[in-house]
Amino acid sequence: MPPSTNPTLRQQRLGVELRKLRERAGLASTAAASLLGGNQARISNIEAGRYAVSADRVRTLARIYTCADQEYVDALAGMTGGRKRGWWEEYRETLPRALVDLAELEYHADALRVAVMIHMPGLLQTPEHARATFRENVPRLRPHEVEHRVSFRIKRQEILYRDHPTPYTAIVHEAALRMGVGSPDTVREQLGFLIEMSEHDHISIVVIPFGEAAFPVSGQPIVYAFGPTPQLDTVELDTEYGCEFIDAEAQLAKYRTVLDRMEARALKPSKSRDLIHRIAQSI
Template sequence: MPPTNSPTLRQRRLGAELRKLRERAGLTATGAAEVLGVNQARVSMIETGRTPISADRLRSMARAYACSDEELVDALASMTGRRTRGWWDSYRDHLPVGFIDLAELEYHAVAVRVALVVHIPALLQTTDHARALFNEAVPALRQYEIEHRVSHRIKRQEILHRDNPPSYTAVIHECALHMEYGGAATVRAQLKHLLDMSELEHVTVKVMPFGYGSFPGNGQSVDYLAGPVPQLDTVQLDTHHGCEFLDAEAQLEKYRLVINRMEENALEPAESRDLIHRIAKTV
């Protein structure tokens, strides 16, 4: 398969996982090349995601690296082959790469868990609410940039309406429910939409009320995207300079604990809906 100069996040992750398997086997890139019967450059290209590989080649590498975790190998094999274009590829010339990577991660996730303090989760936002947020971006965005971001965000939401959607759990601090992005009409519509979405069988919305003394994780917004096996989970953090993606074992374990505590401390779904209803009546 020909190399690519712009591997997707999924291709880069596949390569990174193969590098981890090689290092656990105590092999250098040179040593792995000798065992596999290829040159070192090819091993390096595979590990950076620049050279696609077949499922058969991946299984050969896993055997060479003495990996006995069949579930992990099967999950990695499902990520092999040529790059397939997703709907997000049409935005590559218009949006920062982090936006594209996040959409690809969400599309392939088997479960999504998010926790936010001052914002409604992106996958639960209305068009007007999303537009109001992007209108407040610093530095200011041009109108066509805002519309690209809005349409991309709404397109991301389709994963919640497809056949076999991922389970989706959102922990939202009560603060976010009182933020008046876009004015009263937009807020009312947003809260109604949040309630409607919370009624879907695969969507869980839990609110952390003001009366609770702490919000684990120091109030940081967290997206936890579960892969087919825990080793392929990814954490996405929002920062002032864009999306940050974490996948080291220690980082994943930390944010599993953080988001577990957030979910445990928040109101149950029925109580959360009651609180959202009460807030909506005051807008």
């Protein structure tokens, strides 16, 4: 099978982790290829995510690299599965790659923890709120492009409704609740939707009220996606130039601390719900 020229985010991450294992073992790619019974190009393609690998091949590589962390190896083996296409792949030719990768990341996450300062969390937006947001996009989107992005955003929310929904925590600053995106009816509907979603057992929405002390965050939305093991966690940052994915262990630790500090300054879920309700009533 020829190497893929368009590996998915999950395939790329598996390759990155296999490269980390090899480097920790102190092996060059040529030496690893020799032990595996292949050539250096194959190792390079596996580590770039261009070759789909089987769970057995992952376990073989882990033995070659003398990795004793069985939970981690099992998790890596669980990331295999060839080139099976997720629903998000149908959008790959029509949306920015990073948006499609984000949907893939959310779908496979064991849990999600997000923080927003001035935007509503994407997975908690109503269609009208999302539509009003996309209409302000720069460069401006055409009407059919707006609808395409709305449909994609709403489809991403299916992970909160499936048989085994993804545990989801949203840390929302009060500023985001008062931004007034769209018409007053759109704002009230959006705030009501937050209250409704907060009543699900697997969803926690906490609000940082105005007046709380500063915390170490730049204001950009943060998505922390938990993997089956801590080494496989991923942070996604939403910037003006697109999504940025981070998986370095030091950076993961940093963002766990940032989110912990933000949540410590937030109201408890019940009081957060009351605040959202009061803001909705004031509109």
